[in-house]
Amino acid sequence: xxxxxxxxxxxxxxxxxxxxxxxxxxxxxxxxxxxxxxxxxxxxxxxxxxxxxxxxxxxxxxxxxxxxxxxxxxxxxxxxxxxxxxxxxxxxxxxxxxxxxxxxxxxxxxxxxxxxxxxxxxxxxxxxxxxxxxxxxxxxxxxxxxxxxxxxxxxxxxxxxxxxxxxxxxxxxxxxxxxxxxxxxxxxxxxxxxxxxxxxxxxxxxxxxxxxxxxxxxxxxxxxxxxxxxxxxxxxxxxxxxxxxxxxxxxxxxxxxxxxxxxxxxxxxxxxxxxxxxxxxxxxxxxxxxxxxxxxxxxxxxxxxxxxxxxxxxxxxxxxxxxxxxxxxxxxxxxxxxxxxxxxxxxxxxxxxxxxxxxxxxxxxxxxxxxxxxxxxxxxxxxxxxxxxxxxxxxxxxxxxxxxxxxxxxxxxxxxxxxxxxxxxxxxxxxxxxxxxxxxxxxxxxxxxxxx
Amino acid sequence: xxxxxxxxxxxxxxxxxxxxxxxxxxxxxxxxxxxxxxxxxxxxxxxxxxxxxxxxxxxxxxxxxxxxxxxxxxxxxxxxxxxxxxxxxxxxxxxxxxxxxxxxxxxxxxxxxxxxxxxxxxxxxxxxxxxxxxxxxxxxxxxxxxxxxxxxxxxxxxxxxxxxxxxxxxxxxxxxxxxxxxxxxxxxxxxxxxxxxxxxxxxxxxxxxxxxxxxxxxxxxxxxxxxxxxxxxxxxxxxxxxxxxxxxxxxxxxxxxxxxxxxxxxxxxxxxxxxxxxxxxxxxxxxxxxxxxxxxxxxxxxxxxxxxxxxxxxxxxxxxxxxxxxxxxxxxxxxxxxxxxxxxxxxxxxxxxxxxxxxxxxxxxxxxxxxxxxxxxxxxxxxxxxxxxxxxxxx
Numbered sequence: 065x066x067x068x069x070x071x072x073x074x075x076x077x078x079x080x081x082x083x084x085x086x087x088x089x090x091x092x093x094x095x096x097x098x099x100x101x102x103x104x105x106x107x108x109x110x111x112x113x114x115x116x117x118x119x120x121x122x123x124x125x126x127x128x129x130x131x132x133x134x135x136x137x138x139x140x141x142x143x144x145x146x147x148x149x150x151x152x153x154x155x156x157x158x159x160x161x162x163x164x165x166x167x168x169x170x171x172x173x174x175x176x177x178x179x180x181x182x183x184x185x186x187x188x189x190x191x192x193x194x195x196x197x198x199x200x201x202x203x204x205x206x207x208x209x210x211x212x213x214x215x216x217x218x219x220x221x222x223x224x225x226x227x228x229x230x231x232x233x234x235x236x237x238x239x240x241x242x243x244x245x246x247x248x249x250x251x252x253x254x255x256x257x258x259x260x261x262x263x264x265x266x267x268x269x270x271x272x273x274x275x276x277x278x279x280x281x282x283x284x285x286x287x288x289x290x291x292x293x294x295x296x297x298x299x300x301x302x303x304x305x306x307x308x309x310x311x312x313x314x315x316x317x318x319x320x321x322x323x324x325x326x327x328x329x330x331x332x333x334x335x336x337x338x339x340x341x342x343x344x345x346x347x348x349x350x351x352x353x354x355x356x357x358x359x360x361x362x363x364x365x366x367x368x369x370x371x372x373x374x375x376x377x378x379x380x381x382x383x384x385x386x387x388x389x390x391x392x393x394x395x396x397x398x399x400x401x402x403x404x405x406x407x408x409x410x411x412x413x414x415x416x417x418x419x420x421x422x423x424x425x426x427x428x429x430x431x432x433x434x435x436x437x438x439x440x441x442x443x444x445x446x447x448x449x450x451x452x453x454x455x456x457x458x459x460x461x462x463x464x465x466x467x468x469x470x471x472x473x474x475x476x477x478x479x480x481x482x483x484x485x486x487x488x489x490x491x492x493x494x495x496x497x498x499x500x501x502x503x504x505x506x507x508x509x510x511x512x513x514x515x516x
Numbered sequence: 517x518x519x520x521x522x523x524x525x526x527x528x529x530x531x532x533x534x535x536x537x538x539x540x541x542x543x544x545x546x547x548x549x550x551x552x553x554x555x556x557x558x559x560x561x562x563x564x565x566x567x568x569x570x571x572x573x574x575x576x577x578x579x580x581x582x583x584x585x586x587x588x589x590x591x592x593x594x595x596x597x598x599x600x601x602x603x604x605x606x607x608x609x610x611x612x613x614x615x616x617x618x619x620x621x622x623x624x625x626x627x628x629x630x631x632x633x634x635x636x637x638x639x640x641x642x643x644x645x646x647x648x649x650x651x652x653x654x655x656x657x658x659x660x661x662x663x664x665x666x667x668x669x670x671x672x673x674x675x676x677x678x679x680x681x682x683x684x685x686x687x688x689x690x691x692x693x694x695x696x697x698x699x700x701x702x703x704x705x706x707x708x709x710x711x712x713x714x715x716x717x718x719x720x721x722x723x724x725x726x727x728x729x730x731x732x733x734x735x736x737x738x739x740x741x742x743x744x745x746x747x748x749x750x751x752x753x754x755x756x757x758x759x760x761x762x763x764x765x766x767x768x769x770x771x772x773x774x775x776x777x778x779x780x781x782x783x784x785x786x787x788x789x790x791x792x793x794x795x796x797x798x799x800x801x802x803x804x805x806x807x808x809x810x811x812x813x814x815x816x817x818x819x820x821x822x823x824x825x826x827x828x829x830x831x832x833x834x835x836x837x838x839x840x841x842x843x844x845x846x847x848x849x850x851x852x853x854x855x856x857x858x859x860x861x862x863x864x865x866x867x868x869x870x871x872x873x874x875x876x877x878x879x880x881x882x883x884x885x886x887x888x889x890x891x892x893x894x895x896x897x898x899x900x901x902x903x904x905x906x907x908x909x910x911x
Contacts, residue, residue, distance in 0.1 A: 067603040130624065136580040137620055141613055143587055147602035148609065155595045162592045169585040176577040184574050 070149070070496045074489070077149035077496065082473070084142045086466055091135035093248065093465070096213050097256025098128050099179065099206040101290055106182075106202045110195060120283045123267075124260060125183040125202070132176050139172075152492050153482045157219065160235060164215040171212035178205035213252070217245040223483045224476055225312035239312030243305035250294040250301055251468070255461050257291020262458025265451035278436045281447055284454050285350060285431050291457070292343045292427070296420050298336070299413045309475075313484055316475035321405070325474040327388045330380060332471060333409070335464035337376025339457060340416045344372050346453040347427040353442040353450075354430050361426055368419040375415035378408055523593040523900070528883065530586035532876050537579035539691075539875060543699025544568040545623070545652050547734065549645035556638065560726050567727070568703065569627045569645070576623075594900045597890040605662050607675040612658040619651035653692070660688045666891050667882065668756045682756045686749035687882075693738045693745055694878065698871045700735030701783070704728045705868020708861040725855055728864060729847060735871065736787045739780075740836060743829045750822075753885070757892065760885050765820050769884045772877055777819040779874035781812040784836060786867045791843045793854050808835050 102124035109117035146154040182201040189198025221241040264284035271277050310317040319325050348365050351357050383403035480488050548565045555562030591598050626644045633641040661679035664687045672678045707728035714721055753760055811832045818824040888897045
């Protein structure tokens, strides 16, 4: 079938796809995480009948509705961009993953319907049996969102580790599928937890009444606890993911860990360390601002902060200096022995997770003792600092999220693949320019979506 | 059903589901700022504007996701057609996305910050709603361009030039008023439903009667424009593709054409009965009404004969206009408690459903008219055959 060549650089298409895909996934992951946090919060509200849980659940519902609307738009943008810029790739992947794609769309439809019902029927669902029905809406929304994510993870993991290449069920349960999905579970909870905490922080800074300040302070701490807790699990799941990538697609693993794009992994490591560090600083403020903090905290907190600081620095150390852009202008050294994964980065990760977990337990205890009186008694200035930290965490999470997405896509793209061992970037070139042999004969390019 | 008919069925199903919500949304988006403007002097209209915007917002994402679902089916089951359309219309589609994004930025604050904006400036709030309406019309216009190209393609170099195919403008106008027809009748149907359950309403009955009257007015006025805009559209198709009409009237799709006129007649007759329930000194004449019913019957019977049908349509149009010229002054200026009867409530609900089915039937006819091609004269249905397409065989 004749198509017109786009007549632009392939890079333009890559930028367009990357931008739309990252924007889309930023909101999609927020929806998955926030619907789950919303469901838990709504359940707490249902069980305890505490007013602040109900208010927080409604805030989450509002965020969910707005982000659902946004993502549906970005979904349209992504589909349009793929159709225009990468039609050959898009039809190839669509033929292989036809049912997962349809399943994802159907489940997103379910998520949208239930999330909207949850938010817009808030007053309706306040009494009697309707309370249960109203609670069911958010759990159904969360269930749909999580299953939709599973469907997309099938496709995303297949693109990196399609083993074997053309076998239906093996395509679905490819070597990295489950690990990617699990990684995203916790990643989404981290992102949504910190993002909601950031929203609460903004609410705090803008609030004019003590009631509002108390609510946003407590809401911010609650969402922070979820985000920080999930963040601590990430290295464990991430390790498993990388392990299966190593066996499933060694070339991609090498590219990310030791090769051309290893510096990107160092950026992710730096951001992870920063997240744990800023989170720990927040916890110190949180614990110290409460009356009668536990006596062990005065010893543990400073020690924990020192260990986390050192571990964060060690984790961010690059091993392959030669691959860091522009660094060769400053040094001829190619290797930094301190940046080795084994044993240094493992030590660093262990330190971050173990001491981070200790801090999290202190934070949990402090949150349990939080009351309106204790919040209002906090010295002026501290809550504002805490709000700033929450916003910093939200900002850092956006960056680490985008960086991690970039790492995964780089693992394929740097080696020239759109789908590993199935389709190369080269295969899409004809969409952009006619080959020299075709130039004189026709102004069009030939495209056959059925061709394999 | 063969595999390709099966494919068309599923794409059509989700397409119609999307169009139902999207067209209502477009209609309501256009009406909301107008209603809010009227609300400056008649506060009830501000409530109407809020009500219809709320409906748009609640169904908005569902409508978009249904569109994505339809698009994904289209990509998987009709990859050739899909590729060609996106490739040939890439420039207009870029504009469409930008416009859609700005529209989203206007629509959401318009509803979610309704009171805040209005406390600052009602005029600017109306401008915001108006901007959302104008932008969604640009988006719909570009999609209409692609839709009309599929029926009447032109050989041009650019996507913009391809939008200017012979049936683009007539289709846009026809759909614009079609959107208003269903928006009006569905608004009236909603009011009818609320009045039907009026034991809970108390003082709100007056408000819902006003919504019913407003919806009916918008519906019938837009409906009277439709035969004219529809004639222009059909005439353009006939000029460019003379065989389309013959095939429509000769094949099994004749049922759709007759069905369309049955629904049109039902809408006109139902509207007439509701307007008739308003007391006016002049306008009622059993002879005249008998003639009107006769003409509506002829409209249906003569549906397969375009020349005679158009003649009858003209007579029906004149009759409806003549009758409304008596009824409308009373309808608009006076309170009309006679509308608060179960018969009227039930009737407007039926008319709301009929208007939606009519809209979808007309859309289906347009799609069927292309058969056996997906893009007239360019891609045949069977070239997307399942033997070649792995999507049919995927798990």
